[in-house]
Amino acid sequence: MKVSDFNYDLPPELIAQHPLAQRDQSRLMVIDQATGGITHRVFRDLIEYIEPGDLLVLNDTRVLPARLLGVREGTGGQVELLLLRRIDLNTWETLAKPGKSARPGRFFSFGDGRLRAEILEVREDGNRIVRFHYEGVFEKVLDDLGEMPLPPYIHEKLEDRERYQTVYSRAEGSAAAPTAGLHFTPELLEAIRGRGAETAFLTLHVGLGTFRPVKVEVITEHLMHSEYYSIDELTAQRIEAARTAGRRIISVGTTTTRTLETVMRDRGRIEACSGWTDIFIYPGFEFRIVDSLITNFHLPESTLIMLVSALLGYDHTMEAYREAVRERYRFFSFGDSMFIRSSRFKEGPNHDRQA
The missing domain is CATH 2.40.10.240 (QueA-like)
Structure with missing residues (x-):
């Protein structure tokens, strides 16, 4: 595939320049992974799509005022x-x-x-x-x-630095926020646990390579940037238990997805570890652990929209982006969110994972 295949028309006024007053009031596009069917909701409605036994995995990195x-x-x-x-x-x-x-x-x-x-x-x-x-x-x-290293497409001053941090950020070291997590509030996380779901936290320090354009024509020729990750023992146990039991694993963000799929690729299971990942996920990639994904809307021709296409499918992804433009969603770091929803029943770690 070519990089240009992942281009789309985005009116500049849809690029969010500031966060909403309330984190969980951002819009949420819910997409059925199998059919591509779209439902328009508000992020706090995510709770209605969480099922007992689900495991949400989140990236607890914290942005440095770098x-x-x-x-x-x-x-x-x-x-x-x-x-x-x-x-x-x-x-x-x-x-x-x-x-x-x-x-x-x-x-x-x-x-x-x-x-x-x-x-x-x-x-x-x-x-x-x-x-x-x-x-x-x-x-x-x-x-x-120091000041927050906001992405180059944000031109307005951020009044509250904590709004470029997730409410669960802990491990300092990122040059950019894991923006899929910016929509969560402590109350929403507690409500998710109250539904009988679990949460687990890993760390991937986001680098500025996230914003660097793909400069090759054919995507397979692109060299990914490398980022540091770590998974502690408690998180590894929770993820591995969910995986072996066939429970749904919901990845919060592309950074979490890259970490989980890196460890599965390299080790065959989730265990406590740390290292550097330069994994490049694009259509044709076989997902080994991630079932569903919560993510923001990404830059045209970026490696992040390619990752989304790998899980959701190219045609469904591009139609979802066209729909987001038609419906005037807010894009990029301070923008709205999508939930790629898988509702497959699973039979343990060797279940079918068509993407």
């Missing part, structure tokens, strides 16, 4: 650093703008010198390796000086 605005020492030139990946206690891989000024040996100052950045290395991909100098605890300094 955007730093400062000046070059000696000249006062403006600079922006975006933290991508921690290498050790004080060393990070970053993006720097403008790149020409961020050369090895140069220093940049943030917060009137409260935080200083020393450029150590320029990587082949243009990213900078930076050592930070500060007093106290780095996370506290970053929390005071």
Whole structure:
């Protein structure tokens, strides 16, 4: 398939620039995985589609205030650093703008010198390796000086930083939010458990590769970015118990889906582990564990819409996106949601998983 097969017409005014006042009041498109049939609801109505025994798996990563605005020492030139990946206690891989000024040996100052950045290395991909100098605890300094690294299509200022975090976020390390989870409230999660369903939490730290365009023509030639994941023992036990019992596993977000399918591919079962995944899921992919998916509406020609197409089917996916445009859904990170619903009865870990 070609990348252009995943293009669609999106009026710019449908790109959500801010979150709704209430998380669970976003719209929810419920799609039957088998037929492609569509129902229009509100996200809090998700509870009506949850069945006893279901397991919802969610990504508890927390977004770092990873955007730093400062000046070059000696000249006062403006600079922006975006933290991508921690290498050790004080060393990070970053993006720097403008790149020409961020050369090895140069220093940049943030917060009137409260935080200083020393450029150590320029990587082949243009990213900078930076050592930070500060007093106290780095996370506290970053929390005071950093800004949320909102996606490039959001142009309005975010008044409340917590609205770019899920209510269950815990493990700091992401450069972007796992946006499918932004619709949940503590009350909705409790109601889901009250229906006899379970929740389990894993971690995948979302990288900026999420927003990078696919630049090849044929999708199989695309090289995926790599992201760090971890699954603890309790979560592994809950997921494996649900899988072996044939219960429905509902993945909240593409990041959760990539983690679960990576572990199943590499280990054949879900167990406590951590590592890096560059799995690329596109039509033709055989899902080994994920039955249903809660996700937002994604960028045209992105790897995320390809993942959705792999589970829902290409034709159903593109029709769902056309319907979302017709019905004036809100798109992308602060936008509305879809629930790809499977209601298949299963007979344990070896049941048929046609996608």
